[in-house]
Amino acid sequence: MRYLPLTEADRGAMLSTIGVDSVDALFSELPTGDLSFDLPDHQGELEVEQALTAFARENISCADAPSFLGAGNYRHHTPASLDYLIQRGEFLTAYTPYQPEISQGTLQTIFEFQTQVALMTDMEVANASMYDGATGCAEAAAMACRVTKRNKILVSGGVHAHYRDVTQTQLKHIGLTIECLAPDPIGIEDLIGRIDDDLACVVVQNPGFFGHLVDLSPLAEECHSHGVLLVVCVAEPVSLGLVTAPGTMGADIVVGEGQSLAGPASFGGPGVGLFATREKFIRQMPGRLCGETTDEDGRRGFVLTLSTREQHIRREKATSNICTNSGLIALAFSIHVTLLGEAGFTKLAAINHANAVTLAERVGVLAGVKVVPQNFFNEFAVTLPKPAADVVDELAVKGILAGVPASRFYPQYEELSNVLLVAATEMTTEACVDALVAGLKKVL
Amino acid sequence: MTNVRYTKDHEWISVDDDVATVGITDYAQSQLGDIVFVEVPEGGKSVSKGVEAAVVESVKAASEVYAPATGTVTEGNGALGDAPDTVNTDPAGEGWFFKMTLADAAEIDGLMDQAAYDTYLKELDA
């Protein structure tokens, strides 16, 4: 067995040191029972590779088809050095930096990540990561309730359906009231009129699930005049290179999904939850935090800090039960942002927007097709003259991944059946758009 | 005159006329180690005997500070926010947590006096 170093001779010598006859004797306390597993025996590297490759071949890779898929998960180019660096064993095979003297590499990268996320969202502090955007959203809503000592949460219909669902699920047993507004493809819901003194927070997404870009400043102002926190979700962090940051518009907590900058979609996971807030709220934050300090020789170094918020110390009174987070994906996110730098990050965002504008112009003129949002970043909803799910299936047969039908999230809303979400990134070439336009012309 | 009493959870309460001051004992601070954060109640808050009234944290531990008596907080020691280490250096003095009025002044008679607390500490060490 290639991953097991012990030889039979080793085992024999070790058993005699321990004073038992066999390895099985070490398990004598376990109950005996049926261990006839319906599973194969071990296989060599070649056989495993063949088996996994067979799974892969049954999928259409987004690399092999024009893809307009988004809805919270975006396909971007990642530089080769990014994947090389995160595969360095010292990053890949280390664990949580519990021993700071031998974990300064991980700790400094977390410190840099926290700084990058704070700058990108224009917030004061960020944590070391959550599982993903959706769970981060739930944690943000719970944190807002702790900060405000209120228990009512209002979720906009422009928030990603999965973020909304996870928030509802995760918070349903702790005495909170969560009001989720109906999906809002047109972008007309009135949040300001719903703010009152009982509310802990309003959760919105910008750009919204259907693509809308909204100036959140008036909402933030109304929230703050009632002691309500504004939680802003960012499902596409590339937008932060071009669009006014949530912090600038008055957000109190910003959560996001970092996958789009961290690497491939990987069928939606693992991603990385971004979580940023204002300094005055840090003791109510969930998740790990890395802080700067000095060592015994007075040299700058980093440690995990403010741990008394966390489950391993506070147990049932912790701010969250999270332990393992998304460290490696956070590192990938951070390395990509470092590679891009200010100039690259803002340019990448500009390219994404320009390609999306082009896409809107090209599909918006097709008969019966209407681009819904006036303002958007790299994704927007369109209405089609027939059910979007059918269009997607018909185009998939032609090798085009045309986007995500809104009905996938909202099957119960008849009025959304013709709504399709389409995204464009720097990977969306003119040929991709030509293919989609030609395909739509055929199936509509 | 000042009357100082102690709880089994290592809080002290010092009653001077009608105002009582509450803090944690030298033994408590030494057990906690370097104190990094203190959360004290604001004036006006009602507290009940034996119920959590403040929080004190070291790097690796968080502890509740229980009110030694029932009453109303008149003032929290805001200075501890910027200088939590005062609890280490002067737990019986500048490191106080909050001041309060007592609902029933006789309530603290049930707590330990200095001699009883000293004996209690000796038992803990034994």
Added chain:
Amino acid sequence: MTNPNQKNVADASQTVSGHRGLSFEEAIIFEIDTPGSSAVDLPEPEHDRDRLGGLRRRGGVGLPGLSEPDVVRHYTRLSQKNYSIDSGFYPLGSCTMKHNPRLNEKMARLPGLADIHPFQPASTAQGAYRLMDTLAHWLKELTGLPAIALSPAAGAHGELCGLMCIRAALQASGDARSVVLVPESAHGTNPATAAICGYAVESIPGNGNGRVDLNALKERLGPDVAAVMITNPNTCGLFETEAKEIADAVHTAGAYFYMDGANFNAIVGRVTLAELGVDAMHINLHKTFSTPHGGGGPGAGPTVLSEALAAFAPVPFVVHGPRGLAMAEHAGQGEAQHSFGRMKGFQGQFGVFVRAVAYMMSFGKDGLRQVSGDAVLNANYLRVRLSEELTASYDGICMHEALFDDRFLKDTGITTLDFAKAMIDEGFHPPTMYFPLVVHGALLMEPTETESKATLDQFCESVLALARKAKRGDAVDDFKNAPVLTPRRRLDETQAARKPVLRWKPVPMPQAAE
């Protein structure tokens, strides 16, 4: 007395550059900023027509600019400041730091598994669904439980999944219960999870042999208890021999038995959970099935469920339909009629699933039995050899980890922390310290099955020598000063917590004289 190592450090730190041979000092990216630089060459946008509605970001983001060589060197140097499994022995108890095969990484990067989107039409992602179905089959077989939720993102998330299922099942039968019982030796996530699920948490004492006190548990069970959460093998590294009796008592009281599977590595292939009366258990794929820990994550915490809980599993899950495999994505509909909801965005930690499947296929059912065998053999070897100088907390055979306490350091003036830090200078990652809380000054050592006897022997010789040195009493300062051979010496955690500095900020420019 002076420590010769310390002297070397002092001398070396006087280099002009600050580097010390192969040990490089490395600034924060914001301090090596060359404004305008980028490591990525991007074309100009094709046009500048915008539909931002006036929401264009003003002012810069504030990110530094670096070239590709700068970036590669930065992260390479930082990586070299990390201890990792690839570089050395990492016996961090309860974390199962085993070798991470690179085959798994290669498989997770196949374009047909990496470059696929969670919302592709099902017809274009049958391989992904089939891989998830395969993982589900393996985990159900290995545990003997009939159902599984794949989507939890980590162990604590799996605990929440299990408790949410239990809560949903109780609600469905109109049985409101308010308390979850957790042994005092439990990992902090157990009580934290129970609290998030809306339960009051009560602690169950141990029995003196490092196991749950069955009588105390029975005494506390009642109509208000919803579930009991028990880690098995437990955090003392011991098998809960009365697990079945516990399960029976729990079920008789109308409650559910949650088993924390953090330590499944010790028993994989050797017992089924059906045998132990378990209703729900999470499996940390990043532990037992060797997906890389990545400096803190990601993990995955698929949760197996008994028949009684199966109907309440969270969405999404794979279902077999007329057009192949499909995903049940909506709670309250179809096969997810009774699902308690959604816990995670998209389809779970798919990239972690791929690695785990590659690992399980590599070992097969025969190999996985050898995995637990060697893991437990290695732990017992450490326990016996180190007991020559250290104090094992419990007598007898342990499972995958050996628990020691600090009695062997009594009256030496040296603490568990000091001793652990001295192990760092010997080139080993310290064990888990001060956990579990039920023994004083704990050192919890989990060697895993992927360490050779030679590595274990070298570790034992180092640790035994350190213990003898500690007991001699003439080198206390060496322990207090340790580690000295690391990129940084002990860090001031008090300062970090009193005045938190959680991000880099530019140093204010001195005002120029007018």
